[in-house]
Amino acid sequence: MKYNHLKHITSAFITLAIVLFAHSAWAKGKKIRVVTSTPDLAAITMAIGGEHVEVTSLARHTEDPHYVDPRPSHIVKLNKADLLVVNGLELEVGWLPGLVVQARNKNIQAGAQGYLDASSVVKLLQVPTQAIDRSQGDIHPGGNPHFTYDPRRALNIAAAVEKKLAALDPDHKKDYAKNNESFSSDLGTVIKTYEDKFAKLSSEQKQVVTYHASTIYISDWLGLKEVMQVEPKPGIAPNPKHIATVLTAMRKQNVHLIFQESFYPKKASQKLAQLAKGDLVVIPGGTNVSDGQTYIKRIKTMADAIYKAASK
Amino acid sequence: MMLQPHILIKHKAVLWTLVLFALLYSTQAQAQQPSEPAPDDEVITRQLEEADDNATPPKQLDTQDNPAQESEVTAEDSAPVQEEEELSDEELKALEAALAEDLEAQEDTPSLATTASTQGFSQSTMGRTLQSMNPDISLILDVAAAGFSNTPLQGGAHDPNQNGFNLQQLEMHIESNVDPFFELQANIVFSQFGVEVEEAYARTLALPANLQLKAGQFLTQMGRLNPTHPHSWSFLDQPLVNGKFLGGEGSRGLGMEVSYLTPLPWFVELTASSTMATGACCARSFYGGQDLGVNSPTDLLYTTRMEHFFALSDSFSLLWGTSAQFGPNPTGLGNRTEIYATDLYLRWRPLNNPSRTSVSLQVEAMHRRRQTAGDILVDNGGYGQLVWDINFRHALGVRYDFVEGIAGGLDTIDPEWTENRQRATAQWTFYPSHFSRLRLQAGYDNPGWYERPILIAMLGAEVLIGAHGAHGY
Numbered sequence: 001m002k003y004n005h006l007k008h009i010t011s012a013f014i015t016l017a018i019v020l021f022a023h024s025a026w027a028k029g030k031k032i033r034v035v036t037s038t039p040d041l042a043a044i045t046m047a048i049g050g051e052h053v054e055v056t057s058l059a060r061h062t063e064d065p066h067y068v069d070p071r072p073s074h075i076v077k078l079n080k081a082d083l084l085v086v087n088g089l090e091l092e093v094g095w096l097p098g099l100v101v102q103a104r105n106k107n108i109q110a111g112a113q114g115y116l117d118a119s120s121v122v123k124l125l126q127v128p129t130q131a132i133d134r135s136q137g138d139i140h141p142g143g144n145p146h147f148t149y150d151p152r153r154a155l156n157i158a159a160a161v162e163k164k165l166a167a168l169d170p171d172h173k174k175d176y177a178k179n180n181e182s183f184s185s186d187l188g189t190v191i192k193t194y195e196d197k198f199a200k201l202s203s204e205q206k207q208v209v210t211y212h213a214s215t216i217y218i219s220d221w222l223g224l225k226e227v228m229q230v231e232p233k234p235g236i237a238p239n240p241k242h243i244a245t246v247l248t249a250m251r252k253q254n255v256h257l258i259f260q261e262s263f264y265p266k267k268a269s270q271k272l273a274q275l276a277k278g279d280l281v282v283i284p285g286g287t288n289v290s291d292g293q294t295y296i297k298r299i300k301t302m303a304d305a306i307y308k309a310a311s312k
Numbered sequence: 313m314m315l316q317p318h319i320l321i322k323h324k325a326v327l328w329t330l331v332l333f334a335l336l337y338s339t340q341a342q343a344q345q346p347s348e349p350a351p352d353d354e355v356i357t358r359q360l361e362e363a364d365d366n367a368t369p370p371k372q373l374d375t376q377d378n379p380a381q382e383s384e385v386t387a388e389d390s391a392p393v394q395e396e397e398e399l400s401d402e403e404l405k406a407l408e409a410a411l412a413e414d415l416e417a418q419e420d421t422p423s424l425a426t427t428a429s430t431q432g433f434s435q436s437t438m439g440r441t442l443q444s445m446n447p448d449i450s451l452i453l454d455v456a457a458a459g460f461s462n463t464p465l466q467g468g469a470h471d472p473n474q475n476g477f478n479l480q481q482l483e484m485h486i487e488s489n490v491d492p493f494f495e496l497q498a499n500i501v502f503s504q505f506g507v508e509v510e511e512a513y514a515r516t517l518a519l520p521a522n523l524q525l526k527a528g529q530f531l532t533q534m535g536r537l538n539p540t541h542p543h544s545w546s547f548l549d550q551p552l553v554n555g556k557f558l559g560g561e562g563s564r565g566l567g568m569e570v571s572y573l574t575p576l577p578w579f580v581e582l583t584a585s586s587t588m589a590t591g592a593c594c595a596r597s598f599y600g601g602q603d604l605g606v607n608s609p610t611d612l613l614y615t616t617r618m619e620h621f622f623a624l625s626d627s628f629s630l631l632w633g634t635s636a637q638f639g640p641n642p643t644g645l646g647n648r649t650e651i652y653a654t655d656l657y658l659r660w661r662p663l664n665n666p667s668r669t670s671v672s673l674q675v676e677a678m679h680r681r682r683q684t685a686g687d688i689l690v691d692n693g694g695y696g697q698l699v700w701d702i703n704f705r706h707a708l709g710v711r712y713d714f715v716e717g718i719a720g721g722l723d724t725i726d727p728e729w730t731e732n733r734q735r736a737t738a739q740w741t742f743y744p745s746h747f748s749r750l751r752l753q754a755g756y757d758n759p760g761w762y763e764r765p766i767l768i769a770m771l772g773a774e775v776l777i778g779a780h781g782a783h784g785y
Contacts, residue, residue: 060663067668069661070785072579072621079573098782104573106518265667
């Protein structure tokens with residue numbers, strides 16, 4: 001019997017040793033796990049990280065990043081993350097902070113090595129310089145947070161992601177730099193192409209009405225002029241009186257283009273476009289990473305759609 | 313000889329495991345060979361795109377790279393500050409035009425090397441000027457007008473409970489990270505007659521092994537609704553079972569809590585806490601209003617919870633929890649109370665619906681056993697509610713409450729509660745914005761020991777100011 005016990009113990013030890021060995025071997029070749037709050041950030045990170053990273057976006061491209069369900073399954077993803085890339089400027093304030101605390105992962109807490117706030121590396125627009133309160137709508141006190149719509153700002157984010165990844169995974173530093181170089185050059189070409197295209201439009205064609213004040217960075221990039229918003233104030237649903245004002249303005253100033261993200265209600269915008277004899281362009285709120293779309297592709301699709309309607 | 317084949321099999325098993333792991337390892341090692349990057353979609357799409365890009369603008373590729381971003385980088389820090397002021401439309405337009413011109417004017421400046429760095433943008437970032445060390449502070453006011461056809465019998469401390477106007481609560485929520493190791497959350501509730509520390513606790517941020525500790529005064533993880541505050545509830549009042557079994561303020565107390573996130577691929581969290589067993593408001597099935605002191609660890613209240621989350625699909629999700637409480641009661645030396653509870657939260661929220669519509673079903677059931685002098689009192693209770701958030705402006709909800717009574721006045725806490733009690737509630741919510749809501753609620757409350765049911769009508773308003781932290785699922 002004693003002999004038998006010994007056997008049991010030995011085989012247990014051998015198995016344990018094998019498991020540990022296999023685990024460490026696995027851990028060595030393991031990818032950097034990145035969690036991003038929005039799919040645009042995920043797409044940019046994928047472009048820089050390439051094969052060395054495993055990227056998950058908590059929000060889907062069809063989801064309004066202000067209102068994501070704080071599913072506990074997100075906690076599991078955050079718990080295992082090596083790097084968390086957030087948009088910042090309180091875009092995710094309604095759902096992400098609690099999840100990050102519950103994730104019990106000290107590496108991704110604000111300010112830690114594995115935390116990147118994209119808003120800290122881009123030049124921001126609509127930063128309130130006067131006193132604000134919520135009677136002005138759902139205003140982000142730090143500035144407009146929807147900057148990933150602008151590919152020029154994406155270049156800055158890409159550079160910051162490269163830096164972070166290189167710090168977390170120095171073994172593949174060169175690959176990240178190489179990826180960023182090719183991403184930046186590809187994206188740079190896209191930026192220039194559309195800037196040239198839009199520059200040829202008349203100033204009347206470049207006037208737009210947008211649904212939410214989330215499109216300012218697109219307009220900034222393409223030189224569009226946002227005449228008005230369909231929402232009377234950010235986050236306040238449109239009312240007939242305001243829509244009438246928008247319509248009057250559109251007719252008076254000859255505005256024929258409305259654009260908005262897919263996650264906002266479309267009826268008011270559709271009606272407006274119809275009455276003003278213009279077009280409504282619905283742009284996705286993010287890169288469709290789950291179907292393999294790249295950030296560059298997303299920007300091109302978006303700019304093409306706007307151009308097509310604007311150049312009519 | 314009898315043992316021989318057995319051992320042989322064992323050896324074989326070990327051998328096979330070895331072979332298996334060796335195989336596994338070798339395939340893994342192969343996969344890691346840098347010379348053979350997997351031909352994944354990413355690379356292919358990248359190549360496709362490159363081809364695509366080359367095709368459309370053949371001239372720019374090698375000459376001027378991305379002048380647009382340079383212009384951003386070199387843009388002066390001072391200019392945009394004025395441009396971002398919220399002025400009239402006309403002025404804004406003029407300024408934006410000016411900005412666009414600025415950008416155009418600077419288009420033929422520097423090269424790619426400088427642009428790739430983040431320096432330019434981060435230095436001209438203006439959002440950071442708003443930094444402060446103040447914690448997030450928010451104030452939530454809940455007021456309601458109510459009418460009852462009979463003497464009201466509301467169990468919750470924040471329920472509208474009188475004819476006419478009611479101040480449900482004025483809640484001040486304060487939270488912030490303390491340092492890299494702790495966060496502090498405090499919920500101070502003001503009523504017309506005083507102030508109470510509803511919750512005030514420190515929670516760890518950086519414990520190893522997926523552990524988290526909480527210390528202070530907090531709501532226990534006894535069911536799904538209990539650990540949440542009234543402003544995150546769909547209805548204007550508390551479910552009956554929570555009021556009767558846990559207390560008007562819910563189950564809460566001074567103590568410590570440890571929770572553990574298991575490494576399973578789906579969300580499983582285990583929580584255990586120990587709190588003081590006193591307080592008529594918040595430990596009424598235990599010591600309640602009678603403070604008998606703590607003479608041994610068995611005089612404390614213990615709460616455990618296990619929570620599972622299943623993302624059934626992109627749109628459907630299910631949260632299932634089981635909780636239990638154990639503690640002393642004041643009916644005699646060594647007498648104990650136990651409460652067992654389970655809850656289910658099934659939520660449907662299509663991800664691509666622009667109106668943020670969702671339907672959620674929430675059910676909680678509790679079973680309570682109390683030792684008294686020479687008897688064991690057993691009762692059950694629960695509620696089920698269905699809430700339909702039609703869009704971000706309107707929501708509808710219905711709820712059904714059921715709680716058993718104990719005959720013969722044996723129940724010393726609720727001697728009048730001798731029969732079953734049922735309540736049906738319907739409710740409509742209107743959200744003028746994300747920070748305010750108006751609620752109209754109608755109820756039919758039927759305590760078996762009342763001659764006539766109580767008809768209830770309530771109209772409540774809730775407003776929130778300040779920075780309020782994110783709510784849980």
